[in-house]
Amino acid sequence: MAIHGVEDFRRALGAARRVTVLSGAGVSAESGVPTFRGAGGMWRRWSATDLATPAAWARDPGLVWEFYDYRRQRMAEVRPNRAHIALAEFEARWTAAGRDFTLVTQNVDGLHEAAGSVAVTRLHGSIWHVRCVSCGQVTPNRDVPITPAFAGAGSPDPATKTRWFGPGDLPFCKCGGLLRPHIVWFGESLDAQDIGNAVAAASRCDVFIAVGTSAVVYPAAGLIPRARAAGAVVCEVNPEPTPATPDVTVHFSGPAGEVLPGLLDGLPG
Template identity: 40%
Template sequence: MPFIEHDPTDMNSFKAYLKQSKRILALCGAGLSASSGLATFRGAGGLWKTHDAMSLATPNAFVKDPSLVWQFYSARRQAAFSAKPNPAHLALAALAVKNSDFITVTQNVDGLSPRAGHPPLQLQPVHGSLSTIKCTSVFCNYIQYDNYDMALTPALAPAPERSSNDAEAAPANIPVSDLPHCPKCTTGLLRPGVVWFGESLPAHVLSEIDEWMEDGPIELCLVIGTTGMVWPAAGYIGQCKEKGARVAIINMEIDDDPMLGGVEYADWLFKGDCAQILPQILEPVIGTMDQVKELLGDTDHFPAPTFQGGPFTETTSKESQGTGYY
């Protein structure tokens, strides 16, 4: 643990600093959505206990067995779309509404932040989104954003409850003809719009984050529910510190994981559920949760889908390789 002159668990000192902070960056991971009931990527259960989830998150896996990969991601889509944004998502959304100089860099792909009412221009999803689908054909540029259909084809419809005896049975072998196909070119297979191992992170997202960080000093960095060890996102903690930011870490595993990223930069360490802690520590700016809900209005809805027909371009560099984390 770093030496910290003040009590790193003192919410009052944090709140006092928050009230005078303008430019704030939040780096979020799977812990943000834990209270929404979503398992982490490596924690996928049920029939996926017998599969290495990381091995499914590659372009080669999709080429080799698109049926298996689509069933895995369809199950993840159904879990994410059935979940509800929790108070942590709402608190960050309210902070973004209150402060136009606040951005959230999220490693999550569950789509709960936009559903919480987080302003899209202040949300940077570095690993893509489960609600994005795109054509795999090199001759087609079709992309759909904010697709929250529970089943993209009848073959991917939610499975009935399994008994304990068959909960780990092998997934069905779905014919390619029954998997999601592109409505534009009609021949290409669709795939989830998430970043897989070996793929580059979205160039426009990285550029927007870099432009924001270069735009002036940064007062505060919130590291929320993430190990802070997945690059390049983890590098933002140190970059914020170099720009003058003080760092607050909110995580369930502060004492349990000595390698937790960002701890060496920490000014505050808040151990516990993000859904409980964030509304408390951000209250001086966002108000009570009743006020947050009044500010955000009805967030229990899905954003309208949008389409893109132009080229989907990415830049590939060693520093911007996808983690396949989701």
């Protein structure tokens, strides 16, 4: 099926039974979520790739928690934008019509859930959950600061007068184990069940929508060719072309909050 514009795409979407969406940082950028990638993404003298690692955690969990506490302070202030809302409202109409919907996200900010999305697979974890390093239990946690010791801490300014956060300052599980951010760090594997769900959803859908993702971070980026190989109509929404653009069925250029409502609103009709 040749798809050349919004109306063609909406016709294909309206005829679909199963829809899978992959969302990336571009969806949250319009809400003002800090990305910590590229220039300007520094926290003091570190980049996220220095601190969001198992090695950084092993060296100084207090410093890693101070960095994440700062991120949680910032993310506590942001709200879902029109892209999150368009997806949540589409899911509600779509599933009410008895059709299948899966949202796979690379974002850790919880904004899809805040907008009302239900079927969310979080490939890279959640800034609003903590995990015990001893018993493995994952629990929701919205405490900002994460413990009283971090009150007033976390400034990104390199000139900040810093202090060291020791065991008495850190969050602990009921079992006595240290709690860490429930985030997939650089060098760590994705949860096998999460990636399994995502691959299954990409493989069985009729329409696959990749939105706000640079399509360079694997294995998430691999979902796009997988959906295409399985015969899905693959739609990409992004302000810029990506490495996946030559292989998608149709590319819509623009910010997610401007483009998605025009693609999804009112469907399935």
